[in-house]
Amino acid sequence: MSNDTLQRLSGTIEARKNAAPESSYVAKLFSKGDDAILKKVIEEAGEVLLAAKDGDRQHLVYEVADLWFHSMVLLAHKGLSADDVLQELARREGVSGITEKAGRK
Numbered sequence: 001m002s003n004d005t006l007q008r009l010s011g012t013i014e015a016r017k018n019a020a021p022e023s024s025y026v027a028k029l030f031s032k033g034d035d036a037i038l039k040k041v042i043e044e045a046g047e048v049l050l051a052a053k054d055g056d057r058q059h060l061v062y063e064v065a066d067l068w069f070h071s072m073v074l075l076a077h078k079g080l081s082a083d084d085v086l087q088e089l090a091r092r093e094g095v096s097g098i099t100e101k102a103g104r105k
């Protein structure tokens with residue numbers, strides 16, 4: 001598995017913060033703010049649920065990609081990135097039981 005795609009996409013999403021809202025989907029979503037971004041994340045999570053139930057594996061991959069993408073937009077909006085999540089997953093590889101919640105309030 002390669003993280004190159006996630007890194008490139010993170011860079012593109014980050015760059016959209018300085019773009020005019022009408023110039024791109026991500027720029028428009030940033031301009032709408034928190035609630036609009038969170039709504040997309042919830043909407044895509046629901047679509048993942050439906051895809052998981054319909055038995056079409058490619059459909060599931062498609063909807064999870066939508067969910068990951070919108071989660072990345074949310075992270076960027078909050079000053080974070082996919083890299084922060086990858087670091088947390090890497091940290092968990094070394095923790096048995098995953099009971100530690102480092103950094104959680």
Ligand SMILES: N=c1c2ncn([C@@H]3O[C@H](COP(=O)(O)OP(=O)(O)OP(=O)(O)O)[C@@H](O)[C@H]3O)c2ncn1[C@@H]1O[C@H](COP(=O)(O)O)[C@@H](O)[C@H]1O
Pocket residue numbers: 009012013016023024025026027040065066069
């Ligand atoms: N990976 C994605 C990506 N995945 C999904 N989407 C968009 O997310 C939306 C998914 O929402 P829906 O399925 O609900 O479709 P919709 O009804 O059109 O969406 P809404 O208008 O209701 O929000 C669609 O408009 C998709 O085009 C994405 N848009 C952009 N990217 C990446 O982000 C980059 C920057 O995109 P722009 O900001 O458009 O240049 C692109 O180069 C891509 O790499």
